[in-house]
Amino acid sequence: MNTQVGIVGGGPAGLMLSHLLHLKGIDSVVLESRTREEVEGTIRAGVLEQNTVDLMVDTGLGDRVKREGLTHHGIELRFGGRGHRIDFDELTNGRAVTVYPQHEVLKDLIARRLEDDGDIRFGVSDVQVHGHTSDKPKITYLDADGNEQTLTCALVAGCDGSRTSTRGLIPETTVRTDHFRQYPFAWFGILAEAPPSSEELIYANHPRGFALISTRTPEVQRHYLQVDPDDSVDNWSDDRIWSELHARVDGEGAEIKDGKIFQKSILQFRSFVCEPMQHGNLFLAGDAAHTVPPTGAKGMNLAIADVYFLSKAMSEYFATRSRAGLEGYTDSVLPRVWRTQHFSWWMSSMLHRLPGDTGFGHKRQVAELDMVTRSVAGRTLIAENYVGTPLG
Numbered sequence: 001m002n003t004q005v006g007i008v009g010g011g012p013a014g015l016m017l018s019h020l021l022h023l024k025g026i027d028s029v030v031l032e033s034r035t036r037e038e039v040e041g042t043i044r045a046g047v048l049e050q051n052t053v054d055l056m057v058d059t060g061l062g063d064r065v066k067r068e069g070l071t072h073h074g075i076e077l078r079f080g081g082r083g084h085r086i087d088f089d090e091l092t093n094g095r096a097v098t099v100y101p102q103h104e105v106l107k108d109l110i111a112r113r114l115e116d117d118g119d120i121r122f123g124v125s126d127v128q129v130h131g132h133t134s135d136k137p138k139i140t141y142l143d144a145d146g147n148e149q150t151l152t153c154a155l156v157a158g159c160d161g162s163r164t165s166t167r168g169l170i171p172e173t174t175v176r177t178d179h180f181r182q183y184p185f186a187w188f189g190i191l192a193e194a195p196p197s198s199e200e201l202i203y204a205n206h207p208r209g210f211a212l213i214s215t216r217t218p219e220v221q222r223h224y225l226q227v228d229p230d231d232s233v234d235n236w237s238d239d240r241i242w243s244e245l246h247a248r249v250d251g252e253g254a255e256i257k258d259g260k261i262f263q264k265s266i267l268q269f270r271s272f273v274c275e276p277m278q279h280g281n282l283f284l285a286g287d288a289a290h291t292v293p294p295t296g297a298k299g300m301n302l303a304i305a306d307v308y309f310l311s312k313a314m315s316e317y318f319a320t321r322s323r324a325g326l327e328g329y330t331d332s333v334l335p336r337v338w339r340t341q342h343f344s345w346w347m348s349s350m351l352h353r354l355p356g357d358t359g360f361g362h363k364r365q366v367a368e369l370d371m372v373t374r375s376v377a378g379r380t381l382i383a384e385n386y387v388g389t390p391l392g
């Protein structure tokens with residue numbers, strides 16, 4: 001089988017790339033190791049930047065996100081027992097974020113690709129890319145029935161997430177440099193059937209540790225508590241979770257509404273960037289090339305931004321045979337990747353209790369939050385980065 005672009009991984013990066021290429025008349029095949037049901041059922045990100053929503057709407061994916069997404073015009077930073085609103089409308093000329101779960105974005109993308117006769121191979125295994133530095137790379141894999149298959153293509157996109165195998169094709173040290181940082185805290189996340197505790201997301205700095213109050217739908221809430229990286233879900237009864245959330249968030253203008261917890265998980269905090277994000281005819285996008293701690297709600301948005309630029313470079317190549325855009329891909333996306341890394345690190349370090357802190361660290365954080373929220377420039381910096389700087 002032959003195609004123009006072979007895409008490894010059918011997450012937000014791989015599926016959006018396939019969709020954007022199709023709109024430019026370029027064929028692709030998406031190889032995805034999980035089943036369609038698994039892809040559409042995995043609950044992960046939930047906050048879409050303005051750019052992501054605009055791209056969905058502009059490319060014909062906007063019906064459900066416009067109808068069912070919850071537009072948020074601000075967030076609350078909570079410290080010293082009080083909330084301090086960051087007003088996106090006022091600070092970014094009407095830009096906003098939309099709460100719409102990642103798996104709903106994936107459902108929209110899959111439905112649209114299939115409507116457009118797109119080729120997504122679910123349930124494949126043993127995916128291997130060969131000859132990515134030649135002009136005829138090949139991808140071999142076992143299809144869902146276990147039969148050996150070969151895909152020949154001009155370009156390969158590695159969109160296979162943080163457990164990527166395609167990244168390993170960029171030779172380490174001679175070509176590739178990995179930048180990695182592990183944080184000394186993690187998030188304990190719950191999904192609960194409960195009414196919303198707040199109209200907007202609350203990011204709470206508290207001496208007991210950070211808490212995030214967020215939402216998925218009017219009926220389902222997503223809350224997080226800072227915990228130690230080696231903590232376990234078994235240590236947290238439902239009562240302990242709710243009482244810790246109340247202790248960290250309740251106060252002037254806020255009160256958590258309890259409900260029935262139906263999912264618990266622990267999310268580790270890591271920052272990672274690999275440079276360059278390409279080698280020969282292989283191009284990485286999304287978590288395959290970088291991960292960010294979740295405090296800035298950026299992972300999926302960054303994956304979508306990558307493929308927006310990658311699709312432009314690939315379509316220029318197929319239209320003109322000029323490799324200029326392809327060769328410049330890493331340079332076109334890395335500044336945004338590092339700005340996003342910085343924003344996610346900054347929000348994380350300002351809001352989380354630092355291990356071993358004797359009290360100085362917390363007082364300093366509160367002073368920083370106070371300084372940032374008192375200043376129009378400080379609030380604007382948070383608002384602009386939270387809603388996402390324009391892609392153009």
Ligand SMILES: Cc1cc2nc3c(=O)[nH]c(=O)nc-3n(C[C@H](O)[C@H](O)[C@H](O)COP(=O)(O)OP(=O)(O)OC[C@H]3O[C@@H](n4cnc5c(N)ncnc54)[C@H](O)[C@@H]3O)c2cc1C
Nearest residue numbers: 009011012013033045046160161286287297298299300301
């Ligand atoms: C609990 C949680 C909460 C998060 N919250 C947010 C948030 O609020 N906002 C935000 O923007 N981001 C958030 N993120 C991050 C976000 O989910 C990721 O950044 C995003 O999924 C990255 O998309 P991707 O397409 O690059 O990778 P993935 O979504 O990981 O997709 C990669 C795909 O490749 C497939 N695959 C892997 N290996 C192979 C292989 N060898 N062959 C074929 N297929 C393969 C995988 O099955 C997967 O479907 C969160 C993540 C988690 C885990």
